[in-house]
Amino acid sequence: MAQSVLRSTHRHLAAELWSSARSQRPVRAISARHPAFTLADAYKVQRELRAMELADGAALVGYKIGATSEAIQKMFKIDHPDFGYLTDRMLLPEGACLDPHRFISPKVEGEVAFRMEADLSGESVTAIDVLKATAEVFPALEVLDSRFANWEIRLVDTVADNASSALAVLGQGVSPRGIDLAAESLVFETGGSRQTARGSAVLGHPAESVARLVQLLAPFGDGIRAGDIVLSGAWAAAVDLSPGCVAKASFDSIGTVSLRMSRNGGA
Secondary structure, X not given: OHHHHHHHHHHHHHHHHHHHHHHOOOEOOHHHHOOOOOHHXXXXXXXXXXXXXXXXXXXXXXXXEEOOOHHHHHHHOOOOOEEEEEEHHHEEEXXXXXXHHHOXXXXXXXXXXXXXXXXEOOOOOOHHHHHHOEEEEEEEEEEEOOOEHHHOXXXXXXXXOHHHEEEEEEOOOEOOOOOOOOOOEEEEEEXXXXXXXXXXXXXXXXXXXXHXXXXXHHHHOOOXXXXXXXXXXOOOOXXXXXXXXXXXXXXXXXXXXXXXXXXXXXX
């Protein structure tokens, strides 16, 4: 009986997050309401939320790993990488114009996305394995949005909320051959903000971050499939994304990607 009640709690919380994302009405953090809520519980809620998305017609196209850089961990007061899923509805092309009315409190960050050409699974996957299995890398902007009021979250909250991922804008893909992703530099600009960073900010190397993601997926019986898109983690701190704002991430060798938030929901 206790197990069925617990599962119903997971489903209830997932339904709450589903509704919050569609109504743009934030809810109180799970950690504040359920002090005993564990990381395992959080991933069960995320699974329920993913099942709702897929049942609604979305297709699973990959994953994201989050909280991989010191800047992001400090920003959200967490100390452990997390992961979430990506659906086809979450991926937009370069130059996308976003409607501010679809978000609660959006933030944006710059990173690199990988497109895999081979499956990867298991807890022994390395960064070298990841690079061998990579078809392309992309300049990427990930838009974060929390269904919890005022971003007052702990690790279990963001995990349940699909690692706070709303969508990603991808630029043109390039081959990773000959590119030192750890030494690659980023200029991340949005509004009046300008940050610089290197790929080494993400667990030492973005491919190391993807390897860590595969390791995190292994206990769930999952892995990365050929064709999957993987967001490998922010290189610098996330920045608030307000109406009228333009965000741009420029990399040395990988290229540039940008997005714009409209002022009133129009173009």
